[in-house]
Amino acid sequence: GQQVMQIPQYQHVQEGEDFTTYCNSSTTLSNIQWYKQRPGGHPVFLIQLVKSGEVKKQKRLTFQFGEAKKNSSLHITATQTTDVGTYFCACYPHWRGGSNYKLTFGKGTLLTVNP
Amino acid sequence: DTEVTQTPKHLVMGMTNKKSLKCEQHMGHRAMYWYKQKAKKPPELMFVYSYEKLSINESVPSRFSPECPNSSLLNLHLHALQPEDSALYLCASSRQQGAGETQYFGPGTRLLVL
Numbered sequence: 001g002q003q004v005m006q007i008p009q010y011q012h013v014q015e016g017e018d019f020t021t022y023c024n025s026s027t028t029l030s031n032i033q034w035y036k037q038r039p040g041g042h043p044v045f046l047i048q049l050v051k052s053g054e055v056k057k058q059k060r061l062t063f064q065f066g067e068a069k070k071n072s073s074l075h076i077t078a079t080q081t082t083d084v085g086t087y088f089c090a091c092y093p094h095w096r097g098g099s100n101y102k103l104t105f106g107k108g109t110l111l112t113v114n115p
Numbered sequence: 116d117t118e119v120t121q122t123p124k125h126l127v128m129g130m131t132n133k134k135s136l137k138c139e140q141h142m143g144h145r146a147m148y149w150y151k152q153k154a155k156k157p158p159e160l161m162f163v164y165s166y167e168k169l170s171i172n173e174s175v176p177s178r179f180s181p182e183c184p185n186s187s188l189l190n191l192h193l194h195a196l197q198p199e200d201s202a203l204y205l206c207a208s209s210r211q212q213g214a215g216e217t218q219y220f221g222p223g224t225r226l227l228v229l
Contacts, residue, residue, distance in 0.1 A: 030214050042205055042220040043158060050215065088157055092214035101214045102171055105157035 004032075004091055006106030014114050019076040021109035023089035030092055032072045033103070034063060038085040046074075079113050086110045118142075119221035121206050127227045130196060136224045138189040138206030144219070146170075146212035147189040149181060150205040152223070158205055164189060165212040196228045 004023045013019055023032065031050045035043040047056055049065035049072060056063045060083075062075045076083055089106040119140045128134050138147065146165050150158035163171035164183040178200075180192040189206055203223045209216035 033217070042203075042223050043218075045217050045219065048215065048217065101212055101216075102160050102163065102173075103218060104160075108157050110155070 003104065004029075004089055004106040006089055006109060008109055009107065010110045010112075012112045012114065013079050015081060016078050019079050019083070019111055020073055021087050021089075021111075022071065022073045023091075023106050024071045025091065026070070028069050029072075030069075032065060033090045034072075034074055035088045035090060035105075036085050037088065037108075041085070043088060076111075079111070081113050081115050084111060084113050119206055119208055119219050121204075121221035121224050123224055124222065125225045125227075127229065128193065128196065129229055130198070132196075133192070133194045135193065136191040136204055136206075136226075138191075138221055139187055140208040140219070140221075141187055142208060142210075142219070143186075144208035144210050145186060146209045146216065147183060148207040148209075148218065149179075149189070149191050150207060150220075152203040152205055158220075162191075163212055170212055193226075196226075198228050201226055201228045 004025045006023045011019055031048055033048045034046040036046055037043045047063050052069050053067045054065040060077045064073045086108040088108045090103045092101050122137045148163050149161040151161055152158045160173050161175045162181040167183045178195050182190040203225050205223045206221040207218040209218045
């Protein structure tokens with residue numbers, strides 16, 4: 001089935017430093033979504049990227065979708081303690097037809113921030 | 116209202132018990148999902164309901180039995196669970212089952228099987 005590899009598994013930064021997590025797929029993705037899960041919380045949808053080469057920004061967060069639609073990244077500028085959590089990329093399979101759409105999650109990157 | 120609610124928040128059960136997890140959404144979503152999440156792992160899909168019909172069963176053991184009484188409610192009936200079934204059980208919903216749909220997750224039920 002569709003799989004996305006996500007790296008790094010863990011990232012510890014000092015508050016104010018930047019952070020990036022990457023997702024890679026061996027096959028073309030129809031789209032990619034990003035979710036954040038705070039410690040003890042549940043996944044919360046952040047954004048969806050659909051177009052080749054797409055870049056979207058949410059305040060200090062920048063999301064990119066690769067030109068070949070096989071990779072994506074989430075970059076946080078000047079991290080804050082509120083950014084702590086696990087960031088997951090997730091994707092749907094890239095095929096037409098059928099109804100067995102299911103969201104597949106990457107393994108996630110746990111971000112910790114030292115104040 | 117973009118809220119998915121789940122009850123109970125925490126559940127401790129013995130291996131011979133029968134219990135049920137409940138999930139509710141009032142967003143008019145027609146797809147609902149059960150996920151299992153172990154610590155430091157991503158959510159793993161268990162079941163998908165689309166228009167109140169079971170669409171996907173990810174080869175989940177029969178000790179887990181899903182039910183969708185109506186378009187707003189989703190239950191997960193538990194019977195004769197094993198300690199390794201201890202996990203966070205997440206419910207989610209989306210407008211429909213389809214590529215590109217955003218899933219809204221509930222807060223989950225933390226299950227401990229003794």
